[in-house]
Amino acid sequence: MVRRRVGLAAALVLAFVSVLAPGWISTGSLLALVRVPLESVVVVLILAGLRRPFARRTVSILAAMVFVATIALAALDRGFRSTVGQPFNVVTGWPEVRDAYGVLRDSAGPVASVTLLILIPISFSAVTLILAGAFLRITDAVGRHRRPAAIGGFVIAASWIALGFSGAQVVPGESVAAADTIHTVVVKAEQVRIADADQARFARASATDEYARLPASSLLTGLKGKDVIVAFIESYGQVAVQDTFFSVGVDDVLRRGNTELAAKGYSERSAFLTSPTFGGISWLAHATLQTGLWIDSQQKYDQVTAGNRLTLSRAFAEAGWQTISDVPSDSGPWPIGRSFYHFGTELTSQNVGYQGPPFSYALIPDQYTWEYFQKHELAGPHRPLMAEIDLVSSHTPWTPLPHEVPWTAVGDGSLYDPQPDQGLSPSEVWQNPHLVQQLYGQSVEYSLSTLISFLTTYDNPNLVLVVLGDHQPATVVSGEGANHTVPISIISRDPEVMSRIASWQWQPGILPDRAAPEWRMDEFRDRFFAAFE
Known part of the structure; x- marks a missing residue:
């Protein structure tokens, strides 16, 4: 019994922290973990409504993948802001990740950089599986204690709504009513829309060049004989x-x-x-x-x-x-x-x-x-x-x-x-x-x-x-x-x-x-x- 309770407590902590982690990464403040993560409750309720074990496992893994991806994007945003002064762009930013690895390789050496390159996907895969297991454990507990679980879920949801309307913040820029995953999806979708429009404007600008129509003999005549x-x-x-x-x-x-x-x-x-x-x-x-x-x-x-x-x-x-x-x-x-x-x-x-x-x-x-x-x-x-x-x-x-x-x-x-x-x-x-x-x-x-x-x-x-x-x-x-x-x-x-x-x-x-x-x-x-x- 004690072992089961400890395991459940660990699963609850992991489920809550994983959803709140993007705010922690973004702000660098542990206070970002003192928020109400609605997404965890929603995932558990969805899992509780599924009867087939295979469906539960599939949904738990997909949910864990989404949350881990949100954490990864928050880490990329933090890294990009500290280096190139802007968040990671899911449309245009991937070549820059590759180039950042090249700088790391040149600075830290091939052994350290390759080791890091191997450890990152292994770590995220492991976290995904552990998080999926945590959701399944919580879902099993909900099935055994439906009445208190329903009351707890209602309290969390009501608190989230009240805090959201109040605009309460523990960390500047991070609402206590946390919705990091939803926010990330919205922001990254907007990046896609903006990138498409920007690319179209750039294509129009590229097609216009009055100097390209001039003969070479009329360009740069004021620098003849100079080494430039x-x-x-x-x-x-x-x-x-x-x-x-x-x-x-x-x-x-x-x-x-x-x-x-x-x-x-x-x-x-x-x-x-x-x-x-x-x-x-x-x-x-x-x-x-x-x-x-x-x-x-x-x-x-x-x-x-x-x-x-x-x-x-x-x-x-x-x-x-x-x-x-x-x-x-x-x-x-x-x-x-x-x-x-x-x-x-x-x-x-x-x-x-x-x-x-x-x-x-x-x-x-x-x-x-x-x-x-x-x-x-x-x-x-x-x-x-x-x-x-x-x-x-x-x-x-x-x-x-x-x-x-x-x-x-x-x-x-x-x-x-x-x-x-x-x-x-x-x-x-x-x-x-x-x-x-x-x-x-x-x-x-x-x-x-x-x-x-x-x-x-x-x-x-x-x-x-x-x-x-x-x-x-x-x-x-x-x-x-x-x-x-x-x-x-x-x-x-x-x-x-x-x-x-x-x-x-x-x-x-x-x-x-x-x-x-x-x-x-x-x-x-x-x-x-x-x-x-």
Whole structure:
């Protein structure tokens, strides 16, 4: 008898907690478990009305699967909010889950990531079976004690209705009258509806492009003879330059950079852009800048890159520039680089001669990327080039970090061998949010410092740089509800280049302040074409 009662009590706790768990996961507060879960009562009543054992088992397993799926979706929502600043989207979010696993694999290693990949489905399968068994146990007890069970069910239902009308909350945003499963179904169904409508609008926008109808000879004439580099600095967001304790060091680097660049004859203009992404998924920002389309999901990215939208790199290629992509995080082929972006040369971690160590996700330090590009692409006679360079030393997890070395000592990168062991591991750093933020700031300082040092060390009078961030860093650095704003600068030694963008009213220097203009990132391509036609 005691054993049966203990088992029933455990089943009741599990049935209630499993239905309330999404609220707990969403808020991070145990108080979210102090609510009234109507769904558990409904499932037990349905099971009690079924006579056949097979039907009961089937319904209990299906109900358990729904509740466990709701828990999984709540966990995904929490993870997505903490990294990319928005809940998981059941329509467009699955490729991002795959990419998140790739970052985990690069940061934690293949053994830990594969182990986690195996444990997750096993754990959820086990929980589903245990929860289904709990519902069956409760149903058996209801069958033996129908009168008290009916009274208890009525009391719970009445309490739920009363609490629902009163709007009572124990945790802000979570009603005591819990309906997490129903709420999740409604929200995710709305995501499907919104995604369909958004996709239709995107398709209409993609079909219209006035610049695609212009002859290549009329585009980019104001940049003839120039080497043009679009340099994305990973996770370089507004928080790196404004209103944070770690922005102080970044701002010092930029202020010194203004002075050093001026001494070498450079002029700079800076502003802000609104990125379509946050915390990660950098290629959406790259595609948005290149195409002039607002690409805020993998679904849109796949759609546009399967077509022939005019990109900045393709326009340069058709106008006579050699085009280069330099993506140090890539270790394999990138078919879209040629078929869509029309890059003639693709530099990756595998073909730039790097013999040094990786720095967590960053396979190659930014300084090596700049040194290789200078030596093999910019030095000596060459046809004007346009390149997109993706700088990854400031990519999460921001540890361990490389240190600057003399440019003449960079060599094949083997001198970096001792540097990773001199930093902290991601597992150590990510236990302390303040330390994460501090190292994020240091990573941006490194990326910007090497960029400025590259410009002041090597004499490239025909160089024009567009330097920008792809997105803000994850919520642990940017904070809850942070915007999508990133800095952007144009740097050149040619006064004519700067005069062509004078109407933009961007601020002098490479450190924009709050008064700097802000555009959506998809506006940049057309404004750039218009300025340099």
